[in-house]
Amino acid sequence: MLDALVIHPWAYPMLEVIHLLGVSLLLGNLALLEMRVFGAGQSLEVRPLAKLSLSLALAGFALAGGSGLLMFASQAEELLTNQIFTAKMLLLVLAGCNAGWFHGRQSLDRLDALAKLQLVVSALLWLLILGCGRWIAYV
Numbered sequence: 001m002l003d004a005l006v007i008h009p010w011a012y013p014m015l016e017v018i019h020l021l022g023v024s025l026l027l028g029n030l031a032l033l034e035m036r037v038f039g040a041g042q043s044l045e046v047r048p049l050a051k052l053s054l055s056l057a058l059a060g061f062a063l064a065g066g067s068g069l070l071m072f073a074s075q076a077e078e079l080l081t082n083q084i085f086t087a088k089m090l091l092l093v094l095a096g097c098n099a100g101w102f103h104g105r106q107s108l109d110r111l112d113a114l115a116k117l118q119l120v121v122s123a124l125l126w127l128l129i130l131g132c133g134r135w136i137a138y139v
Helices: 002-007 011-037 046-074 076-080 083-104 113-138
Strands: none
Touching: 011 046, 011 113, 046 076, 076 083, 083 113
16 A cells, blocks of 8 residues: 555645645634634534534544554655654644643633633644644755
8 A cells, every 4th residue: 555655646645635634624623612712703602612623623633643644654764854744743742742631631611721821832733733744845
C-alpha cells in the first residue's frame, strides 16, 4: 500500500485531501464550541452543542490522524529529520494534554476562567499545528 502512495500520481494528493478534510472537521467544530463558550449563539445550550461538535471533532481527528500516519509512513526518513515536523508532533502532544486536562477537570461544566484559558490555549496550539503542517513542505 505504501508503494502505491509513492508510485500512483493521485494517491498522495488524495491522502492530503482526506487529511485536510479531517483537520477542517476538527478545527471547525472546536472553533464552533469555543465561540459558544465565549458568548456567541447564547440561545444554544453548551452541553448538546458540545456533544455534537466534539463528536465531529473526534471524527476529524481520526481522519487527520489516520491519513497523517499514512503520509508519514510514505516518507518517514525525510520527516524524522524535519524540525518543523518534530515541532508539529510536540504541539500535537501538548494539544492532547490540554484536551485531556480540560475534559478531566470537567471544564465544560465549570466554564470558569481556567476553562476559558484552556480553550484559548487549545486554539493557539491548533493554529500553530496548522501552520507547522503547511510549513513542513518548505523546510
